[in-house]
Amino acid sequence: MAISVNINGETRDIESEGDTPLLWVIRDELNLTGTKFGCGVASCGSCTVHVNGKPQRSCVTPVMAVEGQEVTTIEAVESAEAKAVQEAWQELDVVQCGYCQSGQIMSAIGLLQENSKPTDTDINSYMQGNACRCATYQRIKAAIHLAATKLEA
């Protein structure tokens, strides 16, 4: 029996086998390529999506584990936090190569949903698992603070 998952507000019947990581279902089967493959072992965060509104590493999440749950990818985030984060990222020109940034943004949205006014220490601790080889970290931190300010306004 096919596994059914709600992806970006739409219920989808998944053809892939149940042990297939959600990442590859999203990318190869559903053609949503904004979510990235970086390491496959939950060590870089490029594959971060939201499951029931919370950040999760899709590369180590078997698709059967999210049966019947709500998965949101970078293509469909639209909460106030999401808008604030994306705007802040653009205003501060955070990106360089950009490959990890979908995951950074998905994590940052998760952080602001839990903590509307994070300190540098909060940011370091929450974003520690999102690697950026271009080392855009200083701007990521600044953009999260900027997004928090935007949400306050």
Next chain:
Amino acid sequence: MTIRMDRRAFLKASGALGTTLVVGFGTGGKLAIADNHHAADLNAFVSIADDDSVTVIVKHFEMGQGTATGLSTLVAEEMDVPWDSVKVRFAPSNNDLYKNLAFGGQGTGGSTAIANSWEQYRIAGAGAREVLIKAAAQLWDIDAKEVVIEDGMVKSGNKTVGIGGLVSIAAGLQAPEKPTLKDPSQYKLIGNNKLPRKDSAAKTTGKATFAMDVKVPNMVYAMVLRAPKFGGILKSFDAAGAAEVKGFIEAKAMPNNAGVAVFADSTWAAIKARRLITAQWDDSAADGRGSDARNAEMMAMLDADPVYDATGNGEAGITGKSVEADFMFPLLAHAPMEPLNCVIEPTENGVRVHDGTQFHMITHPTLAAVLQLAPENIEIVTYYAGGSFGRRANPTSDYHVEAALAYLLMGGQKAVKLVWTREDDLAGGYYRPQVAHRAQIGVGDDGKISGWKHRTAAQSIAKGTALEGMLVHNGIDHFSIEGIADTPYGIDNMSVGLTDFESPMPVLWWRSVGHSHSGYVMEVLMDMAAEAAAADPVAFRLAHLDESDANQARFAGVLKLAAEQSGWGTAIPKGRGRGVAVHKSFNSYVALVTDVSVNADGAISIDKITCAVDCGIAVNPDVVHAQMEGGIGYGLGAVMRNQITLTDGVVDQMNFPQYQPLRISDMPDISVHIVPSELAPTGVGEPGLPPAGPSLANAIFSATGQRVTSLPLDANGVKFA
């Protein structure tokens, strides 16, 4: 090599459906214009559409360094068009039309993108402006002197027209021979700190397309099971275990016996199937040495006489106090966030390649040779690259060759997407070479260096590649010693000797190439020499710089600026340390002052870094800032804790948990100060890196008295908080 492929289609695509004005360079490099239907022999740099939009054709690839923004800035500045109306398109692969003027072939590297495009793209933009002005003058039957372009609108008195409305008239005019470039005092975009990057929106919404995201009809996924030891050759394999994997198609020996190509109908099926295939390898020509053996051999090379003398001999000058040190730099992987990949699909006459291509000049002819196709029947579509740091610029085009061989194994009937995993990336070679240095320095009674004897052992990057003839002189691979023999410091009696370390393991340039280790060596040694002379590290360096020499003056300039901005010379509280380093690379000068603190457990935190950079005119100051931040961060992560090690010739590091990238909590607060300049722009992608390691090492010495000359720091006695 001449490639003429699909140019009409490309130019049409650049300007949507209507007529566009194309500005570029014709034969002999003369500025030329045409409409998009008659632009076949023109290398287009600018395309102006009738909707007033301007498309800049970017000949360099974008790996995050900001090239798409930079080249667009040059055009938009000279055209006087609004920044928002400028779109970016990557150039097709065409070695004649889109060559890097610093290389003589199409490719990106050596921090040259802005430097080599500086004149070319401004001339294209200025040419477009002049021809649009002439077109308006013709339209209104007035003198061209009475026409101006402001913010994309062409005006004379109360008459105005958008640039798109002049496309048809302009296409019939002659290109100006020598368009007048703006005086720097007129710049509005060049040097403007507020210009948004061209790729920000796409890269923050998941819409930017990387080659990894490409899916074409009738495509299979391929992974390669490679020899565990460098130089190993496939003897046999057993794929029976993979048969049970849903989506597994087949496994075949690579035609060059470098491994087993595993085909599947999804990436995950290829990953799973590959794990279940076993292979036997012929290791008779493989490198079975472990890290200990390699270290010992390199040290023995330093004990022996060097094979090559890179400079004169300064041994006689070593008098006074002597400073001596040995340095060991580990192998390093580039580990760009996007693992290597490439799609090859069949077309009517050949193939289309989808790739984050960095070296078209090598990849295009290499693919033609492997696929036995005429170059014009290969189309390369360039995508955003998820980082490179040098890895994608490969003299052997290694992953493209793998993709081509896999494509041939499928009979040329199916599109093939070759994907590397992170494990493949870390174990796959093409590392920053392991390098050993030994230096003996004399410091005279006058407090100045009296002589400097330097020995280096390193595996050559250039030897044995197609680039050897260009890059190796008198047996010396400049990449092994750059930044030492050609240091801007005025040092009398310097001798640099070099011996090549040999291995079948492929090595490659890694962000800042030789400077990635020579910067560390030079600047830690300068600190040690300053200590021997009982001098302040900044003052000691300045004492070896003659500011009547332009090169040394710029070197001293960034050093003084970093010192001033960082509060150098102010008291350092207990438990803290401050270190300085300055280095020239890619014709740019960068000085850093790094502040660290030590906690109760003796662990180091990097608190802040003050950066001063002289890169000539800063076309996009914010991109310069970003590249300094990124280059410093990339360098810090590597010196703190990265190394590729080997046990019996097999790489020990599997994935990021064993090759930890710099994390957000490691990143110091970096402030960047750009030296105002009217000189032509020089590199920024790499020059931030070389001083990062030594400024940290010197700060650690300042805080703890500990000198670390083998890297990474955390494997050599330094603990980080």
